[in-house]
Each structure stands twice: as structure tokens, then as C-alpha cells.
Amino acid sequence: MTSTAASAATTDKWSAQLRAHGRRVTKQRLAVLDAVDHSPHAVADEVAAIVRTTLPDISLQSVYVVLTDLTETGMLRRIEPPHSPARYETRVDDNHHHAMCTGCGRIEDVDCAVGHAPCLTPSNTHGMTIQIADVLYQGLCADCAAKPAADKTS
């Protein structure tokens, strides 16, 4: 019989990765990984809400602990957009970036412009060894552009 929420296959994948990072496999970690995987760019609150569908009594603090730990191992990626609490996603190590709508706040994944991480080779880094380049595009999504002032029904 399969596990409660996630398919056995994905659960196995997470378990293997957790072990590879020297972490124990717990239902909390699996539930958080599953939640973030199915709801990319979710904030801690939202992750907690999803996790509670399988673990009703988990506290927000515990979710924070797990999210922080998984981010440190590299299994999760944390995005910190302006005017929004931190968001999390399972898509890591593929150098993709993000676009945030200034209207509704929605966040979408955006692949790197040139494909091979052009932003990792800036002109002048003041002697810094660049390890990560996070790009955040901001603009108006198609929906918000269609109804620029829908809230002001004159």
C-alpha cells in the first residue's frame, strides 16, 4: 500500500536524497518536500497549510525548521522577493530565474535568457568569486495587463 499523500516513487526519491545529505527520513520532511513540489513558490504559511492535510498538528515553527534545513542541504531553493515572505521550490541546480507580477504578485519560473547562464559572468565583480546569480524580473502579467484598474469600477 502506498503512503498517504505522495506516490511511493516520489517518496522514495526524497528519501534517497535525504539520506544522501545525511538526514533522517521523517514524515515531516517528506510532507514538506511534497507540498513544495506540488505548490512551487509557496510561502511558509501555505506550505504549513498543505502539510496539515496529512499532518494536522504540525506547527508553523516546525515547518520553518524543516524548510530552513532543507534549504541548507540544497534540496529546496528559497526565493525572497520584495514585499513578500520567503518562498520555496524544489527546482534546484538548473539556473532558472523568476518573474513576479507587480499587479497580483504571482511568480513564474523563467529560464535563463541565453541558456548557459550569461548572468554568471558579469563585467566587474570587484574580485568576487560568483557562485549564484539570482535574477528577478518584475512586470505586469497578461491577466493584470488586461484589467489594469479592475478594482476601480469607477
Place this chain on the structure above:
Amino acid sequence: MTSTAASAATTDKWSAQLRAHGRRVTKQRLAVLDAVDHSPHAVADEVAAIVRTTLPDISLQSVYVVLTDLTETGMLRRIEPPHSPARYETRVDDNHHHAMCTGCGRIEDVDCAVGHAPCLTPSNTHGMTIQIADVLYQGLCADCAAKPAADKTS
């Protein structure tokens, strides 16, 4: 006789810009603009400390109000790096980006890689009209690379 802290010339420049944005010219705004101009990437706390050398009784909240308002007019640019409160700078409208040292947290300006805003034309924006592209490089600065574990004097 010149004004207290800033040169008359820069003060005049800020004043003109404030008026152009329909804002009144106040000593608080001038002091904040001057502080941010001389200490780029300063956080609100630091801006308040600098401003207090000329306006000793200004409260942190007032500094926040001014910073927020000036950011809305576009006279200041707000940077929100991970694991740091918001930072401010007077360099606006020149499409430059930032590099943050993962060791010491220092932030440096970085001009755009290709010069003409390559990051403004990503491959797939899901129908979004991109207005801004903020790039944050993270890596180890020369100083921190030189002494990787200076705190652990074993």
C-alpha cells in the same frame, strides 16, 4: 554660508528633483538623500544614524517614512537582499546590479554584463511585460576568500 552637512550644489540638485516629483523640500528628506548618497547600500538603521549627525532627534519611523516615499518617487532604489533588511541607494535608472559576499554580507555595485540590459529579454516570460530585472550575484569577496575560516583560529 553653506548648509550644515551637504554641499549647496547637491542640496540644490535634491531640492529640484523633489519639486519635480511634487514633493516639498524638507530638511529630513535632504538629510536622508545625503546620507544614502554618501553611504550606498545602507540599511534603515544606518541611514537613521547618519541622519542623526545633523538631525539628532529624528526617529527611525520618520526615516522609514521618508525612505519609503523617496523610493516610490524613484529618487531612491530599494534593494532587498536575503538575510538582510532592505538597503537603499541613490543610483537609479542605470540598470546596474548587485553582488553580495556570502562571507561578510558586503554589497557592491555591478554593471550589467553585456551593457545593454541583456537580462531584460528573457526567453519566456509567460506573457509578462517586463519592466525591471534585478540581478543579485552571490559569492565570496576577495577579502573573505583570503581568510576562509579566520574566525576558527583552531
Place this chain on the structure above:
DNA sequence: GGCCTTATTATGAATAAATCAAAATAAGGC
């Protein structure tokens, strides 16, 4: 130069996000 309107600033409290320390629990090796 002084007055008046209205923007701006000050004040104090409140909120949201995230972290921390210590106690309770459970994973996984034996």
C-alpha cells in the same frame, strides 16, 4: 513678512516573518 492650507513628520502602538532555547519525541543502527 505673516497667514493659511495641506503635506509632512513625530509618536506610540501594532504587525508579520523568522529565529531561538529547552523539552519531548522518534529514526535508524545495533
Place this chain on the structure above:
DNA sequence: GCCTTATTTTGATTTATTCATAATAAGGCC
């Protein structure tokens, strides 16, 4: 199944920021 130690829980705490309201001052006008 037991024991060690990682993990989770709990509750309090911190930090960054915002909000509502009252006090103040900028700049146009006479």
C-alpha cells in the same frame, strides 16, 4: 526491541516594518 542522537515541538523572543493619529512646518498668497 533498545539506545543514541537527530529531529520536532513548544512557547517566547527578536527584528524589520507599517499603521493611525496628533503635531508641525513648507510654500503659495496677500
